[in-house]
Amino acid sequence: MQQKRIAIIGAGPSGMAAMRAFAAAESQGEQIPEIICYEKQDDWGGQWNFTWRTGTDHYGEPVHSSMYRNLWSNGPKEALEFAEYTFDEHFGRPISSYPPREVLWDYIDGRASQSGVKDLVRFAHAVRWIDYDETAERFTLTVEDLRNRRTSREVFDEVIVATGHFSYPNVPNFDGIETFPGEVIHAHEFRGAERLAGQRVLLIGGSYSAEDIGVQAHKMGARHVTMSYRSRPQGFAWPEGVDEVPEILRFDGAEVSFVDGQRREFDAVVLCTGYLHHYPFLPNEMRIDSPNNLYPTGLYRGVVWQGNPHLYYLGAQDQWFTFNMFDAQAWYARDLILGRAELPSPEERVAHMEEWLRRHEALEDDPAAVRFQADYIRDLIEATDYPMFDLDAVVEIFLAWKQDKKRDILTYRDKAHRSVMTGTMAVEHHTRWLDELDDSRERYLLHQPSGELEHEEQASAPKR
């Protein structure tokens, strides 16, 4: 029998998890299929592969990463830790709970590199189109080698879509916005808040992007930060110079009116209006068409496309859990492909999805949503040999994190959490997030950075 061929689209955290999953099986003596991972960027890491570019890249392709220079994890690393490649294993010593982007990139790079899977990736290759032949039960991928500007076709038995859904901005129109004379960007194009110093900044949106770009702008000296929400305010205890207003009525040059009758003038606007599920390489019958939620319709166990069970999606959900959830999904997809797990009948899959969609619709608050996603992951891990971990303990970490944010949105990143994988307590970082202007890995890993003294007092104070 001919060897199966598997295409993975995207070498971000989800695609890397898929390659790791197959490598893990191979190291157990399993024969694994031929795998090709197509990645349009020049390196892997997906969102974590920072670029200064915005819009389209040097190949003319839409820039993937929405990462900004100064981003630190906005959730505790203990909630995303891999169960089979811990922070202790990678760094060899305890680190803090909210590492900056370079440190997290280093962590995921370290794990995938350990498995020797980089050779599976065709970097700077964009998948242009995917066809499925019902008779042959094969996919044909039309791919462009962006460096050599050559297009070609390859045939595969299974396709894993791991392109993410935080790359194509959702950009609604606002009356009169074309008359606004200042900078107007979407959060996807935001690369750092230094240039907002002294400015009156309008952030449109009431979720994670607005929250974090808001505190970044405050940290970097914005004159004022206004956040405009549609449904409800975020309600954090914002520092002086940051506040929330309701929905926008219209722009008139630099002046913006809001539905409560207020008018304010601004120098810059950042649209924090979310992202689109956008898969321009897929015919609509193979494509998720969903808002960003915890259980997109049409995906059995959040992974297998009901319309064609040779097509898999990783990381297509909204995310409390991230890296370890992608692992659970990748291990499950791998086991289906290897025949280690059996796919239930279409009818059984429908029944399973309906049950989970019912639970999903009944979710009433964030704690329930976190528990839902923990249960979802548990269900996946139970079907595979991925190391089970204490998901309830991770739920507690999420709830503590939410409390920390509620208490003080400027200091929650200074808190430390305990790993559920190793029991290791995170260290308090040498510098408070609000005071740290150097986000490099080098600086982060310093034991005794210059300027340590000024933080001794803070470091000895109780944190939780």
Added chain:
Amino acid sequence: MQQKRIAIIGAGPSGMAAMRAFAAAESQGEQIPEIICYEKQDDWGGQWNFTWRTGTDHYGEPVHSSMYRNLWSNGPKEALEFAEYTFDEHFGRPISSYPPREVLWDYIDGRASQSGVKDLVRFAHAVRWIDYDETAERFTLTVEDLRNRRTSREVFDEVIVATGHFSYPNVPNFDGIETFPGEVIHAHEFRGAERLAGQRVLLIGGSYSAEDIGVQAHKMGARHVTMSYRSRPQGFAWPEGVDEVPEILRFDGAEVSFVDGQRREFDAVVLCTGYLHHYPFLPNEMRIDSPNNLYPTGLYRGVVWQGNPHLYYLGAQDQWFTFNMFDAQAWYARDLILGRAELPSPEERVAHMEEWLRRHEALEDDPAAVRFQADYIRDLIEATDYPMFDLDAVVEIFLAWKQDKKRDILTYRDKAHRSVMTGTMAVEHHTRWLDELDDSRERYLLHQPSGELEHEEQASAPKR
């Protein structure tokens, strides 16, 4: 015999010219094939269809237009006038020689609307991929209806690519640019210079984008404008506060070093580094792979793809001439498709292309380049029934325009030229370009705008 089916990709000036060309034949009693024009934007006009958006649009597609709010034509309208739909016919009275974008959009919209061809356009439709079946001699287009998120396939006999090549920015890397704290955009994303007021601006590039964004920034009160050239300075008599420096060595935060040893600090950077020929919907064997020049290789008469003469490109050249050149190309492509003109043998086409490429390579200066393009257009028009016009007179207009710019880069748009189509002398505009901050069509067409008095003195001074 079954009716031929023609696909036009893009409803910008070139695609509109193609539709107009077929409509003109139909009005002469000719039977014309079925035509579908796919346009990814919500309206036609291509570059002239201004949007405040940058990056990707509300459908997740790369934004097409590189237009900015305050753009006025940077060449005299007498050089781009349609030979069979004059400015006099559209506006009913003489206007000035350098209209702002809304006025030019109005002109091309007026012509295409007159032909009743808007129904041929499927707006918000992106062509995803094109296949060619050698045996059937047919193209299959995979198209996405962006509003309804549905993909489908349509078969065509001939395909006209009219997507332009000033939409995908060429964005080289610069050492250390990721450390620059200010705004970094490409000219493609530039929407207006108001926000550059008071700033030290670095424009990277030495061609039209740098030139015009430079004077825009000066007009809007930039503190200083530095333009960095690679091969040679533009050499205009720049006003106080604008100058040119050679190539960049590296960025170090806000400080930039240049190869001549200078260092300067900047607040904002605009990359004016040109555009890519980028056709992500075409396999490489059907795709131009060319720098931006006056005679891309592989295109017979600059229009017919040598590798497949059922495939046509419009406007794929670098451009002195624009709208009327697209007309000449569109009329020629139309006549080939209708069988009114005969395509020479492949060998004859090669000989023809080689002759023109030899002439192209021998071009030594801009005046020679303008004459080359005039000759190129003459050759096309002679093969069709498009009204021949005095191309030598247009060459003289281009040379006068270049002289005007050389004399004063801030006032060349206040000059008036004579139409070679109608003999009408353009009027002097009611307001000098440097003083006009309202670029609307409404304001432009005012006979006696408020503020007229202050310009009476200037208006009576000799202009040329």
